[in-house]
Amino acid sequence: xxxxxxxxxxxxxxxxxxxxxxxxxxxxxxxxxxxxxxxxxxxxxxxxxxxxxxxxxxxxxxxxxxxxxxxxxxxxxxxxxxxxxxxxxxxxxxxxxxxxxxxxxxxxxxxxxxxxxxxxxxxxxxxxxxxxxxxxxxxxxxxxxxxxxxxxxxxxxxxxxxxxxxxxxxxxxxxxxxxxxxxxxxxxxxxxxxxxxxxxxxxxxxxxxxxxxxxxxxxxxxxxxxxxxxxxxxxxxxxxxxxxxxxxxxxxxxxxxxxxxxxxxxxxxxxxxxxxxxxxxxxxxxxxxxxxxxxxxxxxxxxxx
Numbered sequence: 001x002x003x004x005x006x007x008x009x010x011x012x013x014x015x016x017x018x019x020x021x022x023x024x025x026x027x028x029x030x031x032x033x034x035x036x037x038x039x040x041x042x043x044x045x046x047x048x049x050x051x052x053x054x055x056x057x058x059x060x061x062x063x064x065x066x067x068x069x070x071x072x073x074x075x076x077x078x079x080x081x082x083x084x085x086x087x088x089x090x091x092x093x094x095x096x097x098x099x100x101x102x103x104x105x106x107x108x109x110x111x112x113x114x115x116x117x118x119x120x121x122x123x124x125x126x127x128x129x130x131x132x133x134x135x136x137x138x139x140x141x142x143x144x145x146x147x148x149x150x151x152x153x154x155x156x157x158x159x160x161x162x163x164x165x166x167x168x169x170x171x172x173x174x175x176x177x178x179x180x181x182x183x184x185x186x187x188x189x190x191x192x193x194x195x196x197x198x199x200x201x202x203x204x205x206x207x208x209x210x211x212x213x214x215x216x217x218x219x220x221x222x223x224x225x226x227x228x229x230x231x232x233x234x235x236x237x238x239x240x241x242x243x244x245x246x247x248x249x250x251x252x253x254x255x256x257x258x259x260x261x262x263x264x265x266x267x268x269x270x271x272x273x274x275x276x277x278x279x280x281x282x283x284x285x286x287x288x289x290x291x292x293x294x295x296x297x298x299x300x301x302x303x304x305x
Contacts, residue, residue, distance in 0.1 A: 005061035035102060038099030088113060129275070148174065154193070160273075164273065174192045181296070219236060234249070
């Protein structure tokens with residue numbers, strides 16, 4: 001099968017190559033999925049799991065692409081809950097082959113049914129931003145209606161999803177980003193926008209929840225904005241500063257079939273919009289994942305026409 005592989009951590013996305021790899025065989029509780037579309041998270045190439053197995057042994061050449069949508073073609077021994085021919089979407093295990101390939105073996109529990117009225121390209125764009133937003137807001141942030149949420153990177157794939165879910169839940173959402181992101185962040189539902197290059201973040205005042213995707217100095221300054229009892233939630237690594245009277249939580253997103261079902265239903269009924277900036281074929285994936293200019297939104301690789 002055709003697949004994108006990486007072998008050199010220092011090379012980053014520039015080291016990606018399109019090559020032939022053996023088709024995967026399903027293990028116990030696995031399914032093999034014929035991939036129709038897949039998404040790539042730039043952070044994948046910084047994860048140890050991309051390069052080594054759980055015993056710290058080299059596992060290159062490895063196939064990245066942790067989110068995918070496609071059709072089940074084979075079941076492993078003991079696999080239940082999914083069937084051959086079923087449309088699915090979800091996340092791969094980062095220690096195993098990813099979705100930038102024509103086929104992938106995935107634990108069945110990591111996938112959810114993809115309704116027939118949702119395109120594979122859309123399905124592949126949902127798992128990482130959707131689950132990250134859902135888990136950060138509701139499992140870790142314990143968001144309540146009427147609270148205020150500061151969303152960093154509000155025009156990005158994760159931030160725009162956070163914004164929409166928080167608004168639906170009855171929160172007051174303040175988005176941040178670059179000046180060029182203002183219109184997009186407001187279009188996705190932010191009620192205010194802070195230009196991090198030109199506005200003063202501290203002018204926001206106190207908020208109940210900060211959703212951080214940036215880290216660094218912005219994360220440190222955000223900790224000072226948390227009201228008593230509030231939460232700083234981050235996916236940018238362990239917090240370097242903590243709210244004086246609140247808590248700071250960093251987390252790694254996990255697959256969850258029920259949550260994927262909630263997310264895709266919101267897409268179907270119009271409560272949630274995707275944030276896709278570019279769609280490319282597998283043959284053009286290396287070029288698409290090494291853009292020469294900033295892409296606003298996700299890049300999705302359409303593996304099958």
